[in-house]
Amino acid sequence: MPYERKIICGNSNRPLAEKIAERADCALAQCEVSRFSDGEIFVQINENVRGTDLFIVQSTNPPAENLMELLMMIDAARRASAERITAVVPYFGYARSDRKAQPRVTIAAKLVANLMVAAGSDRVLTMDLHAPQIQGFFDIPTDHLYSSLIFDRYFQQIGLKEPVIVSPDVGSIKIARAFSKTLKGSLAIVDKRRASANHSEVMHIIGEVSGKPAIIRDDMIDTGGTLTDAAYAIKERGAGDIYACCTHAVLSGRAVERIERSPIKKMIVSDTIDLSHKGLPEKIEVVSSAELFAQAIMRIHQEETIAELFRGLAPE
Numbered sequence: 001m002p003y004e005r006k007i008i009c010g011n012s013n014r015p016l017a018e019k020i021a022e023r024a025d026c027a028l029a030q031c032e033v034s035r036f037s038d039g040e041i042f043v044q045i046n047e048n049v050r051g052t053d054l055f056i057v058q059s060t061n062p063p064a065e066n067l068m069e070l071l072m073m074i075d076a077a078r079r080a081s082a083e084r085i086t087a088v089v090p091y092f093g094y095a096r097s098d099r100k101a102q103p104r105v106t107i108a109a110k111l112v113a114n115l116m117v118a119a120g121s122d123r124v125l126t127m128d129l130h131a132p133q134i135q136g137f138f139d140i141p142t143d144h145l146y147s148s149l150i151f152d153r154y155f156q157q158i159g160l161k162e163p164v165i166v167s168p169d170v171g172s173i174k175i176a177r178a179f180s181k182t183l184k185g186s187l188a189i190v191d192k193r194r195a196s197a198n199h200s201e202v203m204h205i206i207g208e209v210s211g212k213p214a215i216i217r218d219d220m221i222d223t224g225g226t227l228t229d230a231a232y233a234i235k236e237r238g239a240g241d242i243y244a245c246c247t248h249a250v251l252s253g254r255a256v257e258r259i260e261r262s263p264i265k266k267m268i269v270s271d272t273i274d275l276s277h278k279g280l281p282e283k284i285e286v287v288s289s290a291e292l293f294a295q296a297i298m299r300i301h302q303e304e305t306i307a308e309l310f311r312g313l314a315p316e
Helices: 014-023 065-079 108-119 132-137 148-158 170-183 225-236 255-261 290-301
Strands: 005-009 031-035 041-045 053-057 084-089 123-127 142-145 164-167 186-196 199-206 214-221 242-249 264-270 284-287
Touching (some): 005 014, 005 290, 014 053, 041 065, 053 065, 053 290, 065 108, 084 290, 123 290, 132 142, 148 170, 148 242, 148 264, 148 284, 164 170, 170 214, 186 225, 214 225, 225 255
Parallel strands (some): 005 053, 084 123, 164 186, 242 264
Antiparallel strands (some): 031 041, 186 199
């Protein structure tokens, strides 16, 4: 590779960026992302990045300043003549708005993709998009990693006997099916009706859960309503110990409280969103995605395939 690899980050998830840089054997480059007194964002890369292969690590979860920081870091890197700019977005926010399901609504996921390309990004690296087809919203190469590698290893070490993998809604069937295949378990689906954006009602459970340890698998948890409703529903059907694993732990509102009160024995989440300030209870365990992102960054820099990182793990 003729040009040097460098990594910078914003304020959304510095702990993860530091872990990624350490595992990629590449110290974080100096980048100032601060605020003026009125709240406006200021970005300055404080070292030479001309001609470098630059990776910008920044999740775009709320507040919206996280997205603005990413766009401004991409713009600063482009104006500083970086050879290639890769936006590493562990959690791609606004992905739930990926289509016009109602009249006169925005397709925010496409808008964000357009903004990242317009700012100057040459490539995107992300994980567990809420809708995999969002890859097609980008007019630049997009590498989509799967957290299955992280969670599969975790639950294989626990060694649950004949678990049932539960999809908490129809939208998570593919990721739950792939998970059940790896863990050699059965599959169950919670059929729910969504009354509003953050409220749903369980209607039916498709599959057998009685007497089996259960793992509820989803790509993200926001308010916790869908996840905990599924846990109560399968517990009523006689499920044994209930575990849950979600890639992106948004945990807004009373989500942590809901999980604490629920029949979930243990919940496993990744660190794609910074949770260091949440004060999580023991019931919620965080596993790191840093190694997976570091491996992808090193392979992209060396112009090697990253297919080895998710071969056999992509939802079918």
